[in-house]
Amino acid sequence: MKTLLIDVWKRLTPWSKSADVYANDTDNAYPERMDRLINNSVTAKSAAAIMVQYLIGKGYGAENDNLIINKDKNLKLIDFADDVADDLVKQRGVFIHVNWNALFQVSDFSVIPYEWCRIGKTDSNDYAGKIAICKEWLKPKKTDIQLIDVFNPRKKVIDAQVEKAGGWEHYKGQVLFVNMDTKLLYPLSRIDAVAQDCDSEAHASVYKNRLLRKGFFGNTLVVTRPLVGEGLTDKALLDAESEREQFQKAIKDSLGAENTGGVLCLEMDFAGEKLDDAILIKQIESKIDDKLFDYTETSVRENILVAFNNLPSGLVKTNESSLFGNSGEAIREMKRTYWENTTKERNLLTSVINQLLARSQDFSSLSVEPLKLIEDAAPDNP
Template identity: 30%
Template sequence: MRVKDLKKKSGKRIDTKYIQSLGIQSYGDDNLYPQTLRNIIAASSTGSECAERFANFIEGNGFREVTFSEYIVNRRGDTADDIHAFVCTDVGSHDGLALHVNYNVLGNIVELQYIPFENCRLLEEDENGYVAKIAVHPDWTGKKTRKGKAIQVNRDNIDYIDVFNPRKEVVLAQIEAAGGIEFYKGQILWVGGNGKYVYPVSRADRVVTEMSTDEGLANVKYRNVRCNFMPSGMIVTKRGISPVHLDEDGKPIEENKSSEDTGFSDTIIQLQGDTNAAKILEVTLESDEEKPEFVDISSKNYDKDFTVTDTSVVERIYSAFGQEPWYCIRIGKVGFSGDILEDAFEYYNSIVSKQQRMIERAFQKIFAHWYEPVNLSNDFSVQPLKYVRNATVSNSNR
């Protein structure tokens, strides 16, 4: 089928529109794309496992330059390695990062802070295609609270911070416009994997349907074990004739059977789930059967109905994250040995190299304008993860 014949069936992954009341470009139709995606990943056991491995390999063993990695970069005591770890999680989940920098009166960077990428939104472009500021809110869902009150999503609770531009004349002009260094909010280096000032599409986005299906399959398995009926059978016995009660006129009193509590509902609950398996249900009737009757009850196992779906969903999620070697190990297609794991580690380090270079360039841009030299080698590369055969070897192999 031709591409133009499919364009009506395939839409944009992220819908962006202008929210005039806030002066921002929405990140998704409801402006909650990263938050929604994060929840989808977290609800999928396979998706969260793959996303965590992806972020771990991006982080590697931290910066090669140990001295730089231990350098304190802000008043909170965070080191460069701490900021790097936070950023790698965002790059793994959202394919983007946001770093906040503060300047001194001389226009030099003196502080670096991490900002969660999902907290940032882009302002609308000007006539030159330039985005001047980044809008930052602690929770765009409006559910986060401070002093017991929700932080509403409005202009009063949003910080509009200048985008990263370390040229001294620009910084000094911004400080003067803010009314002095004490009122200056600094700048944000915002980087997205889809291009300059374009909301990125996460690697996980390509399998959001599969990850949601993975969550649904887990729910089916849960209900199959916890809520399914698993008694071994049912015994039906007869009940004796109830005595007839007469009123003052000698007329029989009709019993209100509809209001009679048989306790059957409670019995049903007691027969559900794994802890109540193989129990026998006894049902007493008012009819005149001469002997008890045993009725076999065969429970329905739904796991078999979803075996193919389960397998294909897991395979596609692993494939989307480029983790085929671990999938092959998982299903037993290849053996589990040190050589195979070493090859898997080497292979996946090549997969995450693009994300690592994006982070390296971001740190290099910032520390090129730091108020003092802290990385004389100018090496901001990351030491890749390696499979360690000997479990007794120290985790620190820098």
């Protein structure tokens, strides 16, 4: 017996000499690829949106939610939290731009699109002091790459960076990089293990769409005796062709506008003199195997939901009336379970927000905590 060794695809982070950054995969397009796979999969996109909501909960209270934490962008605290949560859910990492003032307080902060950011050179201690930012990493020009210092709140470090930049008016601030895979240079996306399932779901939809749009499904086949005979004069041939077109148009009109599949007209010789022997109308049935697609789609959907911290399928789509029985207790239990399943990510999000608020010039005394999406069950009466 022979053992077949299968090469498992692995995300690599090689050094890119042309851009002076550590590439995120060999083509440096891993974040964009994962984001596209999520957006093309209805299950992954829905699951990501639900998980983001569970990280934020009901917000941090109306007053705190509406606090403007970046005046230049008119960015509210709740919108910043949503941006951070979105990258933590999809990419399992986030890059946050932090600006400081001359009092060494955080003046404002905002999320940089994850796809724009790469890690720069490391020193002898394997420490990367710069984050490279570029909107396009396929073939980047060095003039389009902006280097910003890595987040470090120490006054001596900030002071040295400001002096090197030529003063506060030229200082670009810092970038806080939150990496949920601490052993890796860049985190693996949440869908890394189910990337093929996301792709399969998207392609199943494309396949069915092409069958419906370009296949024979729904077509009506009309077979008749030859409508144009042989040996006709030019004028007689033109008249016969005109009659053929009128006949075929009449057939299509008679089948009605609801016949969206179209009509295929075929002429061939028949034996016999009966009308049934002269014309045949046949509906071409669908070749889509609904049972096969149902099994495949159910399988990939379940795999994708597991990748999003075991998201209960009932929170994504519910067709079972039993789930709403017992005063909706089944749904409430799913919500409570998923609230627990997302504790780690929610705590990380809350910690990042409070860390920045604590160093802020305007909100240093503020500490926030997300409001639960579902209230705890009331205690039993004694």
